[in-house]
Amino acid sequence: MTNSIPNLTLNNGIEMPQLGFGVFQVPNEQTTAAVAAALDAGYRSIDTAAIYGNEEGVGKALAESGIARDQLFITSKLWIADMGYEQTLEAFGASLERLGLDYLDLFLIHWPAPAKDLYVDSWKALEKLYSEGKVRAIGVSNFQPGHLEKLVEAADIVPAVNQVELHPALQNSEVIAANAKHGIATEAWSPLAQGALLSEESILAIAAMHKVTAAQVILRWHLQEGRIIIPKSVTPARIAANLDLFGFELSADQMSAIDALDRDGRTGPDPDAFNG
Numbered sequence: 001m002t003n004s005i006p007n008l009t010l011n012n013g014i015e016m017p018q019l020g021f022g023v024f025q026v027p028n029e030q031t032t033a034a035v036a037a038a039l040d041a042g043y044r045s046i047d048t049a050a051i052y053g054n055e056e057g058v059g060k061a062l063a064e065s066g067i068a069r070d071q072l073f074i075t076s077k078l079w080i081a082d083m084g085y086e087q088t089l090e091a092f093g094a095s096l097e098r099l100g101l102d103y104l105d106l107f108l109i110h111w112p113a114p115a116k117d118l119y120v121d122s123w124k125a126l127e128k129l130y131s132e133g134k135v136r137a138i139g140v141s142n143f144q145p146g147h148l149e150k151l152v153e154a155a156d157i158v159p160a161v162n163q164v165e166l167h168p169a170l171q172n173s174e175v176i177a178a179n180a181k182h183g184i185a186t187e188a189w190s191p192l193a194q195g196a197l198l199s200e201e202s203i204l205a206i207a208a209m210h211k212v213t214a215a216q217v218i219l220r221w222h223l224q225e226g227r228i229i230i231p232k233s234v235t236p237a238r239i240a241a242n243l244d245l246f247g248f249e250l251s252a253d254q255m256s257a258i259d260a261l262d263r264d265g266r267t268g269p270d271p272d273a274f275n276g
C-alpha cells in the first residue's frame with residue numbers, strides 16, 4: 001500500500017508523498033492512536049503544527065512505530081505568536097523536541113499574519129534552519145499571491161510548498177497560479193472541506209458510478225489535479241479508505257463536474273485579515 005502513494009518532487013529536489021495525514025483538532029491524547037492507525041494503513045507523511053498541541057502525540061506514534069526515520073515525512077508549522085527571527089529559531093527547536101526528532105522534512109510559516117509584518121523575518125530564520133540541515137524543505141501556508149510576491153522578492157530560497165485551504169467549494173485558482181509561477185507545490189488543507197461536501201449530489205453520482213465514497217471521489221479529484229493532500233480522520237476505517245484512491249480514475253467530464261462546484265466557499269479564516 002505504501003508504495004502506491006506517489007511522491008512529488010519539490011523545487012529543491014526532495015520527494016514528498018502526495019498524500020499524507022493531517023491531525024488538526026485531534027487532542028494530544030488521541031493523536032498517538034490516530035497516527036499509529038495512519039502509519040499502519042500506509043501513510044508516511046504526517047502534518048502537524050505547534051498550535052495543534054499534539055506534536056508530542058505524533059512523536060510518540062512515530063517512535064513506537066519502529067519505521068525508519070528516512071521513510072517518514074514530517075511537517076510542522078510556526079505559529080503566529082512565534083513569528084520573528086529569533087522566536088522562529090526557538091519555536092522550531094521546541095517543535096523538534098516535542099516531536100522527539102532531530103530534523104523535520106518540512107517546516108511552514110503557518111499564516112502570513114500581514115498586520116504583524118513578520119513573515120519575511122521569520123522566513124530568514126527558516127532559511128538558516130534549512131542551510132543548517134535541520135529541515136529538508138521550507139515553505140509557507142495560507143499565503144495569498146501578494147504575500148508570496150513580497151516574500152520571494154526578499155528571499156534567498158523560494159518556498160517549496162504553499163499549504164492553503166482548497167476543496168471543490170474553494171478552488172483557490174489565483175493562489176494555485178501564483179504558486180505555479182514561482183515553482184511552489186500546492187498542498188490542500190481541509191481537502192474534504194471538513195466533510196461539508198460529502199452529500200453534494202454531483203459527487204455522490206460520481207461515487208456511485210465508481211462504487212467508491214464521496215470522500216474518495218474528492219480526494220481522487222485533488223490527486224488528479226496534481227496536488228498534495230492531507231486528509232484528517234480519527235476513524236480507522238476512514239483513515240484506510242482515504243488512502244484507497246488508486247483503483248479508479250475520474251474521467252475528464254467527472255473532473256469538470258467537480259470543478260463546477262467552485263463557489264468561494266471558504267471555511268477557515270481569510271489569510272489577508274487573520275493575524276492570530
Ligand code: NDP
Pocket residue numbers: 021022023024025047048110141142163164188189190191192193194195198213215216230231232233234235238239241242268
Ligand atoms: P478534512 O477536510 O481533512 O476533513 C476532516 C473531517 O472529515 C473530519 O471531521 C473527519 O471525521 C471527516 N472525514 C475524514 N475522512 C472521511 C471519510 N472518508 N468519510 C467521511 N468523513 C470523513 O479537514 P481538516 O481541516 O482536518 O484538514 C486536513 C488537515 O489539513 C488538518 O488535519 C491539518 O493537518 C491541515 N490543516 C492546515 C491548516 C493550515 O492553516 N495550514 C488549517 C486546517 C487544516 P473523523 O475524524 O471523525 O473521522
